[in-house]
Amino acid sequence: MDLGFRYLSKAETRRLISFLGISIALILVLQYSELPNSKFLSSLTAKITSFTMDTSLANPNVESNNNMNVNASNSSSTNSLAMSPQVTSSVVYNGKVTSSEDNEGDDSVTTASVLAPQPSPVISVYKDEKSSFLQGSTPKIGDNKPVISMNSKRKPSKVVSLSEMNLQLQHSHASSKKPAASSSAVHMEILQAKSEIENAPIVMNDSRLYSPLYRNVSMFRRSYELMEKMLKVFIYPDGDKPIFHEPLLDGIYASEGWFIKLIEGNKQFTTGDPNKAHLFYIPFSSRLLQLTLYVRNSHRRSNLIDYMKNYVDIISGKYPFWNTTNGSDHFLVACHDWAPAETRGRMLNCIRALCNADIEVGFKIGKDVSLPETYIRSAENPVKNLGGNPPSQRPILAFFAGGLHGYVRPVLLKYWENKEPDMKISGPLPHVKGNTNYIELMKSSKFCICARGHEVNSPRVVEAIFHECIPVIISDNFIPPLFEVLNWESFAVFIKEKHIAYLRDVLLSISEERYLEMHKRVKMVQEHFIWHHEPVKYDLFHMLLHSIWYNRIFYVS
Numbered sequence: 001m002d003l004g005f006r007y008l009s010k011a012e013t014r015r016l017i018s019f020l021g022i023s024i025a026l027i028l029v030l031q032y033s034e035l036p037n038s039k040f041l042s043s044l045t046a047k048i049t050s051f052t053m054d055t056s057l058a059n060p061n062v063e064s065n066n067n068m069n070v071n072a073s074n075s076s077s078t079n080s081l082a083m084s085p086q087v088t089s090s091v092v093y094n095g096k097v098t099s100s101e102d103n104e105g106d107d108s109v110t111t112a113s114v115l116a117p118q119p120s121p122v123i124s125v126y127k128d129e130k131s132s133f134l135q136g137s138t139p140k141i142g143d144n145k146p147v148i149s150m151n152s153k154r155k156p157s158k159v160v161s162l163s164e165m166n167l168q169l170q171h172s173h174a175s176s177k178k179p180a181a182s183s184s185a186v187h188m189e190i191l192q193a194k195s196e197i198e199n200a201p202i203v204m205n206d207s208r209l210y211s212p213l214y215r216n217v218s219m220f221r222r223s224y225e226l227m228e229k230m231l232k233v234f235i236y237p238d239g240d241k242p243i244f245h246e247p248l249l250d251g252i253y254a255s256e257g258w259f260i261k262l263i264e265g266n267k268q269f270t271t272g273d274p275n276k277a278h279l280f281y282i283p284f285s286s287r288l289l290q291l292t293l294y295v296r297n298s299h300r301r302s303n304l305i306d307y308m309k310n311y312v313d314i315i316s317g318k319y320p321f322w323n324t325t326n327g328s329d330h331f332l333v334a335c336h337d338w339a340p341a342e343t344r345g346r347m348l349n350c351i352r353a354l355c356n357a358d359i360e361v362g363f364k365i366g367k368d369v370s371l372p373e374t375y376i377r378s379a380e381n382p383v384k385n386l387g388g389n390p391p392s393q394r395p396i397l398a399f400f401a402g403g404l405h406g407y408v409r410p411v412l413l414k415y416w417e418n419k420e421p422d423m424k425i426s427g428p429l430p431h432v433k434g435n436t437n438y439i440e441l442m443k444s445s446k447f448c449i450c451a452r453g454h455e456v457n458s459p460r461v462v463e464a465i466f467h468e469c470i471p472v473i474i475s476d477n478f479i480p481p482l483f484e485v486l487n488w489e490s491f492a493v494f495i496k497e498k499h500i501a502y503l504r505d506v507l508l509s510i511s512e513e514r515y516l517e518m519h520k521r522v523k524m525v526q527e528h529f530i531w532h533h534e535p536v537k538y539d540l541f542h543m544l545l546h547s548i549w550y551n552r553i554f555y556v557s
């Protein structure tokens with residue numbers, strides 16, 4: 001190395017040093033990740049390197065880029081002097097090479113980035129120029145606009161990567177900020193809980209909680225314990241049925257109904273004394289609001305929005321609690337597509353648990369909670385058909401079937417319908433009773449594609465988990481459920497919409513060892529997505545309440 005440096009000009013030296021810095025960062029990532037991930041990241045490193053080599057020859061070859069099994073340590077050390085550092089930094093900072101060959105094929109480097117199962121320096125620099133929390137931390141080179149050939153009005157204007165979402169979560173939970181001053185007993189309890197969670201005893205080996213599933217298992221366990229011990233929710237008695245207090249327990253919007261039913265029937269976490277409450281619940285159903293008030297074919301939702309606005313006016317006039325915190329200790333749980341719109345205005349201050357957890361429609365990471373969309377076919381038995389085949393009996397690599405809603409699914413089918421025998425990608429399946437063919441396919445597939453429809457969320461995410469099929473989420477700007485607690489990258493695959501062409505490569509690049517580990521994790525995370533008529537520890541009722549509690553404690557606006 002020393003010998004090499006002497007012959008380089010100053011500028012080249014600087015570039016070389018920055019490249020070496022990046023290489024070291026990559027090596028650090030490799031060291032800090034656990035075994036299956038390291039292998040995975042090695043392939044990522046290798047891929048970036050091999051891609052750079054190709055680009056420096058001004059002849060990008062998509063086929064060779066797709067080879068993700070290059071020996072990483074070998075290539076990153078031996079090749080570093082041979083390649084153009086200019087191109088390297090452009091690849092690393094932008095996630096793509098901005099050149100005249102700007103088409104989907106050139107994006108294979110970012111395909112690798114979506115694979116990385118752990119937050120890493122490489123990914124965290126995939127930034128948007130407007131994200132202020134990263135301002136100044138990385139150079140801006142080129143533009144970072146998604147390169148997509150498909151056209152749709154609904155396409156997000158800005159794509160937020162999962163690692164940026166992680167940063168936003170950290171940022172909005174930053175403990176350095178001073179919380180609002182207040183000396184109420186409830187406020188002191190919240191501060192006490194916060195401090196206890198931040199200083200949680202380290203959990204080395206919890207028999208019940210498998211640590212890779214969580215962002216921080218120690219904090220989660222402590223926070224959950226404190227919730228069980230302390231949390232009190234005041235449910236506003238105001239509001240008429242059916243929009244308020246009425247649980248709808250089946251269908252694709254059932255999550256909000258189950259929550260209403262279970263919290264209203266709960267003694268442990270509720271209080272009739274609002275002065276003792278840490279949280280205030282607005283018990284409405286977004287689905288029943290739509291069913292009750294939407295005028296068919298009117299294409300107007302303003303009456304629904306006004307209805308909710310009026311409700312807030314009523315409770316904030318009648319009780320002092322809204323005004324005390326401007327609604328920030330109030331929460332709602334709503335699964336219908338329109339819920340983000342219905343809860344705009346003053347309700348934006350509330351903690352909103354939403355199925356339609358879309359950054360594009362105002363979801364605030366660290367405050368709002370991504371509510372799992374659970375498709376309940378039988379309210380009597382919400383866990384009907386739970387389970388799936390063991391890994392050895394899953395001959396299908398990837399499965400998707402469904403209506404062609406939205407702009408992503410037609411692209412998915414264009415690339416993958418009837419293309420490979422082990423990929424079952426199709427439109428809706430022929431109808432059979434109980435949807436048994438669909439469920440059988442999920443049970444015998446390794447990966448289940450959860451592509452966005454009209455909205456970012458899909459019941460497939462939870463269905464895949466139920467049938468022990470690894471969810472492959474193709475939905476830009478979708479915040480995955482219970483995001484503040486779960487380490488989604490450890491048991492799911494995220495692919496950007498613009499990378500659908502690489503779906504197969506991405507899945508094939510996942511080693512058998514890593515697949516088996518992910519399968520095990522999906523099985524273990526299942527309990528968090530299940531509704532029970534009588535709630536049990538760590539089930540969806542508790543996890544949802546916990547996420548709301550956790551954001552109540554940690555969110556700093």
Ligand SMILES: *[C@@H]1O[C@H](CO)[C@@H](O)[C@H](O)[C@H]1NC(C)=O
Binds near residue numbers: 072074
């Ligand atoms: C990578 O290369 C090194 C040395 O070139 C070798 O020892 C190692 O076994 C290789 N690893 C893989 C996974 O091929």
Ligand SMILES: *[C@@H]1O[C@H](CO)[C@@H](O)[C@H](O)[C@H]1NC(C)=O
Binds near residue numbers: 071
């Ligand atoms: C390491 O690099 C050399 C050339 O630089 C190449 O011939 C060899 O195949 C590489 N090893 C692996 C395991 O990729």
Ligand SMILES: *[C@@H]1O[C@H](CO)[C@@H](O)[C@H](O)[C@H]1NC(C)=O
Binds near residue numbers: 199215217
């Ligand atoms: C988890 O949180 C605890 C308490 O804040 C902290 O001491 C620990 O280092 C964290 N663990 C990880 C793996 O981040």
Ligand SMILES: *[C@@H]1O[C@H](CO)[C@@H](O)[C@H](O)[C@H]1NC(C)=O
Binds near residue numbers: 204205207
């Ligand atoms: C964790 O607990 C299991 C049994 O519950 C035990 O077999 C294993 O050795 C423990 N691991 C550590 C690191 O303590």
Ligand SMILES: *[C@@H]1O[C@H](CO)[C@@H](O)[C@H](O)[C@H]1NC(C)=O
Binds near residue numbers: 316317320323
């Ligand atoms: C809360 O503030 C609003 C004005 O923003 C006011 O109209 C209302 O009367 C206040 N509520 C109470 C209970 O004082």
Ligand SMILES: *[C@@H]1O[C@H](CO)[C@@H](O)[C@H](O)[C@H]1NC(C)=O
Binds near residue numbers: 345346347349
């Ligand atoms: C309360 O929140 C609204 C936005 O919903 C804001 O306009 C208003 O200034 C806030 N009031 C206080 C006292 O912070």
